[in-house]
Amino acid sequence: MPNRKDYFVGVDLGGTSVRALVVDSDYKVLSSGKSRTKSRSKPRVVIAEIAGLIHEVIETAGVRRNDVRAALVGAPGAVDPHRGIVKEAPNLGWTDVPLAAELRNQVRVQVMVDNDVNVGVIGEHALGAGKGAKNLLGIFVGTGIGGAILIDGKLFEGSRGGAGEIGHTVLAVDGPLCGCGHRGCAEALASRTAMERDVRAAIKSGRKSVVPKIMKKKNHPRMTSSIIASALKKNDSVMRDVLKRAEYYLGILAANAVNLLDPDCIVIGGGIVERLGEDFVGPIRSTAGKYFLHGDSQRRVRIVPGKLGDQAGSLGAVVLARQRLGI
Amino acid sequence: MPNRKDYFVGVDLGGTSVRALVVDSDYKVLSSGKSRTKSRSKPRVVIAEIAGLIHEVIETAGVRRNDVRAALVGAPGAVDPHRGIVKEAPNLGWTDVPLAAELRNQVRVQVMVDNDVNVGVIGEHALGAGKGAKNLLGIFVGTGIGGAILIDGKLFEGSRGGAGEIGHTVLAVDGPLCGCGHRGCAEALASRTAMERDVRAAIKSGRKSVVPKIMKKKNHPRMTSSIIASALKKNDSVMRDVLKRAEYYLGILAANAVNLLDPDCIVIGGGIVERLGEDFVGPIRSTAGKYFLHGDSQRRVRIVPGKLGDQAGSLGAVVLARQRLGI
Numbered sequence A, B: 001m002p003n004r005k006d007y008f009v010g011v012d013l014g015g016t017s018v019r020a021l022v023v024d025s026d027y028k029v030l031s032s033g034k035s036r037t038k039s040r041s042k043p044r045v046v047i048a049e050i051a052g053l054i055h056e057v058i059e060t061a062g063v064r065r066n067d068v069r070a071a072l073v074g075a076p077g078a079v080d081p082h083r084g085i086v087k088e089a090p091n092l093g094w095t096d097v098p099l100a101a102e103l104r105n106q107v108r109v110q111v112m113v114d115n116d117v118n119v120g121v122i123g124e125h126a127l128g129a130g131k132g133a134k135n136l137l138g139i140f141v142g143t144g145i146g147g148a149i150l151i152d153g154k155l156f157e158g159s160r161g162g163a164g165e166i167g168h169t170v171l172a173v174d175g176p177l178c179g180c181g182h183r184g185c186a187e188a189l190a191s192r193t194a195m196e197r198d199v200r201a202a203i204k205s206g207r208k209s210v211v212p213k214i215m216k217k218k219n220h221p222r223m224t225s226s227i228i229a230s231a232l233k234k235n236d237s238v239m240r241d242v243l244k245r246a247e248y249y250l251g252i253l254a255a256n257a258v259n260l261l262d263p264d265c266i267v268i269g270g271g272i273v274e275r276l277g278e279d280f281v282g283p284i285r286s287t288a289g290k291y292f293l294h295g296d297s298q299r300r301v302r303i304v305p306g307k308l309g310d311q312a313g314s315l316g317a318v319v320l321a322r323q324r325l326g327i
Helices: A043-061 A099-107 A116-127 A186-190 A192-204 A211-217 A225-233 A237-261 A271-276 A278-291 A309-325 B043-061 B099-107 B116-127 B186-190 B192-204 B211-217 B225-233 B237-261 B271-276 B278-291 B309-325
Strands: A007-013 A017-023 A029-036 A068-075 A078-080 A085-089 A094-097 A111-115 A136-141 A145-151 A265-269 A302-305 B007-013 B017-023 B029-036 B068-075 B078-080 B085-089 B094-097 B111-115 B136-141 B145-151 B154-156 B265-269 B302-305
Touching (some): A007 A043, A007 A116, A029 A043, A043 A068, A068 A309, A099 A111, A111 A116, A116 A145, A136 A271, A192 A225, A225 A271, A237 B145, B017 B043, B029 B309, B043 B094, B068 B116, B111 B116, B111 B309, B116 B154, B116 B265, B225 B237, B225 B271
Parallel strands (some): B007 B068
Antiparallel strands (some): A078 A085, A136 A145
16 A cells, blocks of 8 residues: 555656656656657666656655655666666667666665556556556557557566567568568558658659658758648648558557457557547547457447657556555 | 366367367366268257267266266357357358357256367367467467467457457458458468468469369368368479468468567467478468567467367367366
């Protein structure tokens, strides 16, 4: 049982930024903060930044460090939750980093580690769009496509902690090359990276698009979710077509998962969902519905946009920390 | 706890035959039998046949009917295990048949019902190739492709009892038409039905194959597993190419499932596996290995041929019956 004086820190470590927050035992957010990480910095540097941010949010929250029961960090890659190690985080350039131990030395609070998508999905299940679901699948669309499965409300990690990699479902044998080295993965068809590739290809083939102008104006080298949203607002036909295609593949991906797992809820999250919400998820739901095997019963599966936005990860981190501590 | 005098009947109801067996509390098979079912017979007729077969195996086993604790029937389609109803069995032409109740009236033994692939996979887990696996996926390749998932050793049915339909994973968007009405499902690419279609197409395009001759000789209108095995023995190049292609798709299907579920074991079963065994499963394992996301750790997943042959279903049926009764 939690004590009124129990506080928890949730950290969402991304490739370009870290977010952290402090909650009380009712999940009331007492403070939150964000810090940019320089990608390709040494782990030592990034860990010091995370420690600084944790100090900051604890101070802002006005709680005593002794009352903070734990901090849990969601990291973008393969982790060993039992040893608190980030095994492989390509976006950070990390291999076998003992994140929990090193961070604990600096913040003097118990530190736990898990995968960023796992905690995001746990957050949406406990506090967001997936509330009350028994069996839930989360699909997070960003530069890649991540996933996590909850069975009977608990994270299903598989036999070696590797479950949930739905982005590496081959949907189109001999399709476009994926970052993982294979062809036709969902991630190579429907991630933001895939959409950017398709927009560039359309422009190269002679079609007109406002995307390059918006990217220049926003001074951003990559097609972010905000750039996608701006281009759609300007009714850019290339962006519209590329997005439609990605939504179609995501619909098939969702249907494949429903046919295999029969969950009661699929939460679609990530940056694009934060920007576009139901406009993005509606077409995914509609395509999925066409590919269900047991049409009528499966139509009862809820396919919904995430509700927690960029706090899904840090809120999910505190939920998982409490599950692990049993308080 | 089982009693020495507890006996169980397992029934595997297929589209063309019914198999039944009686086991004692050590799973020793005391008797077994098989009966042909006329496809498209009325449910009443088929149920009478099943009842006759159950009477026969109980008599042959030399056990008293009062000592038979239960019979469980694995049926080829969607079932409601709680009400003992076969909801939809396309190969039998059945809709909403109260199989458990009607069969119980005839055999005067408690009757339970589940899906045929579920019981086959449970059988391989308890008594066959999947022994000791914590998280197991079964993929059964026949006229269709069925699947079942065991999590923590127990059947995972999903939120509406529909989990496991791995045959309706789209692997090739815009691929060949599937029996379910969609395109590019694994079943439309790698089932025996898909292979037969591909062999016929190759012959039509001018390639030579011994398959039609073997079918004529065996007087069988469909390309059964035994016909596939005969053609391979004669080194038929069309059959070899078609099988290779199916194995390739099954390898990708297995890899997709490993990336999503991270099981410790995948059992490949069904008629083709009974005939070809490791010759069929080896190439599937090899392709899957190329598509794993976390190569090294996932290479530890066992991808193995089923061991129980045509008894997988009936043996799994008695295992599930005992699980349900808790004895």
